[in-house]
Amino acid sequence: MDTFVQQLINGLTIGSIYALIALGYTMVYGILRLINFAHGDIYMVGAFAGFFIAHGLGFAAEPSLVGFAITLLGSMLVAALIGMAIERFAYRPVRKYARMTTLITAIGVSLLLENLGVVIFGGAPRSFPQLLQNQNYTLFGNAAISKSQILIFSVSIALMLLLQWIIYRTKVGTAMRAVSFNLNSAKLMGINTNLIIAFTFALGSALAAAGGVLTAQYNPQIYPLMGIITGLKAFVAAVLGGIGNIPGAVLGGLLIGAAETFVVGYGQSVGIPSTYRDAVAFSILILVLLFRPAGLLGSTVQEKV
Amino acid sequence: MSGAPEHDAVEATKEDSILTEAARAARSSGGGGGGGDDARANGGGGATLRTDKCTIRFGGLVAVNELDMDVHEGEIYGLIGPNGAGKTTIFNLLTGVYKPTSGEIHFQNKRIDGLRPYEIASRGVSRTFQNIRLFPSMSVLENVMTACHIHAKQSLFDAVVRTPRFGRDEEEHREYCLELLGIFDLARYKDEGGTSLPYGNQRRLEIVRALATRPKLLLLDEPAAGMNPSEAMDLMALIRKIRDRFGLTILLVEHNMKVVMGVCERIQVVDYGKSIALGLPEQIKNDPKVIEAYLGD
Amino acid sequence: MPTFVKRLLFAVLVIAALFALNAMLSTQGLFGFGLDDYYGRLLTFIGINVILAVSLNLINGFTGQFSIGHAGFMAIGAYASAYMTVYHAPGWELALAGMVGADAAHVLIFVLAIFIGGLATALAGLVVGIPSLRLRGDYLAIVTLGFAEIIRIVILNIDKVGGATGLTVPGYTNFVWVGVFAVITIVIVHNIVRSDIGRALVSIREDELAAEAMGINTTRYKVLSFVISSAFAGIAGVLFAHYNKFLSTADFTFLRSFEIIIMIVLGGMGSITGAILGAAVITILPEALRQLPTVGLFGQEFNFADLRLVIYAALLIVIMLTRPQGVLGTREFGMNWLRRAQKRPEGDEAVGADTGVSIAERDTTPTADPVEEVKNK
Numbered sequence: 001m002d003t004f005v006q007q008l009i010n011g012l013t014i015g016s017i018y019a020l021i022a023l024g025y026t027m028v029y030g031i032l033r034l035i036n037f038a039h040g041d042i043y044m045v046g047a048f049a050g051f052f053i054a055h056g057l058g059f060a061a062e063p064s065l066v067g068f069a070i071t072l073l074g075s076m077l078v079a080a081l082i083g084m085a086i087e088r089f090a091y092r093p094v095r096k097y098a099r100m101t102t103l104i105t106a107i108g109v110s111l112l113l114e115n116l117g118v119v120i121f122g123g124a125p126r127s128f129p130q131l132l133q134n135q136n137y138t139l140f141g142n143a144a145i146s147k148s149q150i151l152i153f154s155v156s157i158a159l160m161l162l163l164q165w166i167i168y169r170t171k172v173g174t175a176m177r178a179v180s181f182n183l184n185s186a187k188l189m190g191i192n193t194n195l196i197i198a199f200t201f202a203l204g205s206a207l208a209a210a211g212g213v214l215t216a217q218y219n220p221q222i223y224p225l226m227g228i229i230t231g232l233k234a235f236v237a238a239v240l241g242g243i244g245n246i247p248g249a250v251l252g253g254l255l256i257g258a259a260e261t262f263v264v265g266y267g268q269s270v271g272i273p274s275t276y277r278d279a280v281a282f283s284i285l286i287l288v289l290l291f292r293p294a295g296l297l298g299s300t301v302q303e304k305v
Numbered sequence: 306m307s308g309a310p311e312h313d314a315v316e317a318t319k320e321d322s323i324l325t326e327a328a329r330a331a332r333s334s335g336g337g338g339g340g341g342d343d344a345r346a347n348g349g350g351g352a353t354l355r356t357d358k359c360t361i362r363f364g365g366l367v368a369v370n371e372l373d374m375d376v377h378e379g380e381i382y383g384l385i386g387p388n389g390a391g392k393t394t395i396f397n398l399l400t401g402v403y404k405p406t407s408g409e410i411h412f413q414n415k416r417i418d419g420l421r422p423y424e425i426a427s428r429g430v431s432r433t434f435q436n437i438r439l440f441p442s443m444s445v446l447e448n449v450m451t452a453c454h455i456h457a458k459q460s461l462f463d464a465v466v467r468t469p470r471f472g473r474d475e476e477e478h479r480e481y482c483l484e485l486l487g488i489f490d491l492a493r494y495k496d497e498g499g500t501s502l503p504y505g506n507q508r509r510l511e512i513v514r515a516l517a518t519r520p521k522l523l524l525l526d527e528p529a530a531g532m533n534p535s536e537a538m539d540l541m542a543l544i545r546k547i548r549d550r551f552g553l554t555i556l557l558v559e560h561n562m563k564v565v566m567g568v569c570e571r572i573q574v575v576d577y578g579k580s581i582a583l584g585l586p587e588q589i590k591n592d593p594k595v596i597e598a599y600l601g602d
Numbered sequence: 603m604p605t606f607v608k609r610l611l612f613a614v615l616v617i618a619a620l621f622a623l624n625a626m627l628s629t630q631g632l633f634g635f636g637l638d639d640y641y642g643r644l645l646t647f648i649g650i651n652v653i654l655a656v657s658l659n660l661i662n663g664f665t666g667q668f669s670i671g672h673a674g675f676m677a678i679g680a681y682a683s684a685y686m687t688v689y690h691a692p693g694w695e696l697a698l699a700g701m702v703g704a705d706a707a708h709v710l711i712f713v714l715a716i717f718i719g720g721l722a723t724a725l726a727g728l729v730v731g732i733p734s735l736r737l738r739g740d741y742l743a744i745v746t747l748g749f750a751e752i753i754r755i756v757i758l759n760i761d762k763v764g765g766a767t768g769l770t771v772p773g774y775t776n777f778v779w780v781g782v783f784a785v786i787t788i789v790i791v792h793n794i795v796r797s798d799i800g801r802a803l804v805s806i807r808e809d810e811l812a813a814e815a816m817g818i819n820t821t822r823y824k825v826l827s828f829v830i831s832s833a834f835a836g837i838a839g840v841l842f843a844h845y846n847k848f849l850s851t852a853d854f855t856f857l858r859s860f861e862i863i864i865m866i867v868l869g870g871m872g873s874i875t876g877a878i879l880g881a882a883v884i885t886i887l888p889e890a891l892r893q894l895p896t897v898g899l900f901g902q903e904f905n906f907a908d909l910r911l912v913i914y915a916a917l918l919i920v921i922m923l924t925r926p927q928g929v930l931g932t933r934e935f936g937m938n939w940l941r942r943a944q945k946r947p948e949g950d951e952a953v954g955a956d957t958g959v960s961i962a963e964r965d966t967t968p969t970a971d972p973v974e975e976v977k978n979k
Contacts, residue, residue, distance in 0.1 A: 108918035282748030464797035
């Protein structure tokens with residue numbers, strides 16, 4: 001039981017990170033029907049931005065909550081700006097073309113960020129500074145939760161609530177929903193769709209960057225290609241939940257995080273080696289899509305004849 | 306049925322070739338084949354298409370409600386009703402795009418509800434679409450040739466190694482399609498993009514494409530939509546002509562009353578998914594229920 | 603039979619040309635003309651990529667189904683055949699050599715390996731395709747990618763084929779093999795596309811509902827094109843494995859799948875010649891970038907060759923911004939017989955579940971270029 005609780009805590013920790021990144025995928029998809037393959041790399045950029053902010057402002061030496069908050073917000077800001085720049089210069093010009101074209105552009109941006117990362121930061125992993133004094137708290141029995149895990153949970157939940165508030169309670173959120181419902185109609189209703197799309201990218205990128213900084217508090221190795229697999233799994237999470245659906249992205253993220261951890265923790269005993277960890281997300285996805293072709297919370301709309 | 310196999314001796318491997326023969330037999334038997342005389346018989350005989358308490362619900366909405374239809378072989382049957390009455394939904398039920406929530410659909414005394422659209426098409430039911438659905442990248446001729454698929458005798462192997470059978474098959478379809486296009490005065494546009502034709506011609510091309518499947522029952526979904534009066538007149542003549550020439554049964558949804566009254570032999574009126582009247586054009590014109598349905602709109 | 607003679611002549615010419623090229627690539631050279639080994643390698647990889655791109659184009663370009671898991675199928679072909687050539691072929695080859703001679707035995711064994719690779723992959727394509735092709739658009743894409751990754755991870759866990767350490771494979775492949783199969787792939791895909799089946803496939807891409815209404819069993823043809831496409835990916839995998847002489851799952855990640863997608867989008871979706879061109883460009887480009895000089899700029903040395911991957915990515919974006927329909931758009935290049943009616947690249951328009959506006963608004967500019975029409979007459 002203790003190990004079960006422990007696995008669950010660890011799984012949900014990873015799951016919250018996936019969820020944060022998945023939100024960006026799902027929002028951009030909801031609005032543009034674009035799989036933004038570069039999104040995972042924004043997560044990497046966020047982690048590196050945090051790294052340099054923490055070192056530059058001296059938070060690395062002295063752990064403090066303020067230092068952590070500034071690092072987090074700073075990296076979110078940097079990522080938001082980069083996300084907006086990518087949208088403006090790479091995606092907007094090809095928006096009117098076939099989806100394959102936009103997809104390849106996204107892959108190009110992703111490769112560009114990764115390879116620029118390798119050139120600028122070097123390929124070797126760097127160690128992200130601990131921004132808060134880490135500490136373990138014992139829960140029932142032997143299950144423990146670390147301060148960084150608590151941090152990940154609380155910050156993720158806060159950000160998700162904030163996002164929910166933005167989307168359902170603010171004017172810009174209403175506009176986002178309108179654009180995702182029908183871009184052209186939204187435009188005709190006088191919504192500045194370009195602005196809303198840029199804002200969506202900023203929002204998604206900021207969340208991914210938060211995911212990057214939070215991950216780095218839990219697992220301090222950061223490197224330029226760290227966004228590839230994590231980004232892919234977060235995308236899978238978004239599709240699993242029903243792409244375009246915001247609660248779905250959170251649900252998908254948590255599910256995949258938990259399932260993965262359980263496979264690593266318990267798989268051995270039922271004959272699944274832990275090396276299958278990276279296949280878990282895809283297997284769940286495929287199984288779910290076979291029965292619910294639009295994901296867990298997505299809905300299919302019948303084509304008009 | 307198994308009338309003279311003539312040049313059909315070329316390996317009748319595909320079960321589809323039976324359909325070819327059937328279509329050919331129907332064609333050679335000339336217009337009206339079967340006629341409407343013995344058609345009234347309940348549950349069999351002359352009714353080529355029959356629906357039995359056919360119902361479909363979308364969530365809470367009952368789009369088609371216990372519809373009974375009885376289309377006789379060789380007739381031109383009109384289906385009319387105010388906007389949103391469920392006419393296109395009925396077409397979608399008949400062609401397998403939707404499955405009825407309850408009730409049955411029979412074509413030539415065989416149940417077809419629950420079959421997939423391509424299966425229904427290969428049994429001899431073909432259709433056009435209200436919002437034209439040609440294949441945009443294909444030329445006029447390719448659009449029509451695509452619809453010859455059911456009757457294609459070439460296999461994957463034939464296509465890959467280009468056997469003589471492949472050449473014959475392609476040539477045969479090509480000629481048949483050109484002939485069909487000729488009937489509709491479209492042969493000269495054969496190499497143009499299908500969707501680059503003017504609107505009226507696109508509608509006619511859709512009819513040609515539907516004919517290329519060599520159907521026994523043709524469903525036309527607002528064929529005169531967007532046509533000017535003289536085009537609509539031509540269309541009426543054409544509908545009669547193809548019925549006679551190919552021994553077809555035609556079911557027609559149309560808003561243009563002139564066309565409906567001019568060409569249909571019997572008319573059924575639906576409103577809110579329910580059948581409210583059925584009869585000859587003259588009867589329908591004067592039916593108070595029909596007038597109310599249209600005026601109460 | 604004149605067509606038969608023509609075809610035979612074509613085959614003989616192709617094979618002769620391939621042998622001549624192969625001889626040029628060998629150490630002796632052909633009549634004293636020789637090409638560097640480096641170019642041989644490049645040409646071989648172009649050939650393998652042509653097989654991959656042209657076959658992927660069948661499902662993505664012509665049938666309009668969005669599959670991005672080609673590398674997974676390539677892996678199945680590579681590993682299935684390698685298992686045979688590593689564990690069984692030496693014995694069989696020896697036995698065969700006694701009967702038909704060493705050279706013939708060598709050829710026969712590799713033909714068998716290619717057959718096994720292609721068949722295994724075709725079966726995998728069937729298993730993956732039947733459930734997946736019920737999905738549409740992006741959902742299909744992510745599922746094919748998922749299957750490809752699962753295949754890779756499963757292989758990674760099979761120690762018998764090298765698992766994480768890799769597998770050394772005998773080098774059966776030479777340029778002639780690759781060339782012959784590249785030509786076979788092109789001819790077969792071309793012949794399929796220009797047949798009743800091809801029209802059925804294209805009609806599915808254009809309007810699935812109308813295709814069904816015309817009697818086309820769309821599921822069957824989607825699966826068919828998926829299986830054929832996979833089988834060729836498997837053959838490409840066999841050729842790759844026995845050319846590279848070393849197999850590692852790192853060669854079959856989703857990035858490899860993306861690379862193949864890039865080739866067909868670059869060349870123009872739904873164009874065979876475009877796919878060939880795309881394969882050539884994407885194979886040569888990274889190599890060409892390797893040759894970039896070191897330049898002194900702003901008092902600093904810039905080694906552009908080190909930046910090649912950055913430049914590659916940037917070029918990709920620039921190409922998409924400037925030639926969004928691919929280099930050839932939808933046209934076929936040159937020869938009349940390769941031409942199809944003009945079509946629009948559409949990606950995967952059939953995302954039926956779209957309530958919103960897709961970013962793939964249909965291109966309304968006429969794709970038929972009258973000048974081009976006349977030229978090709």
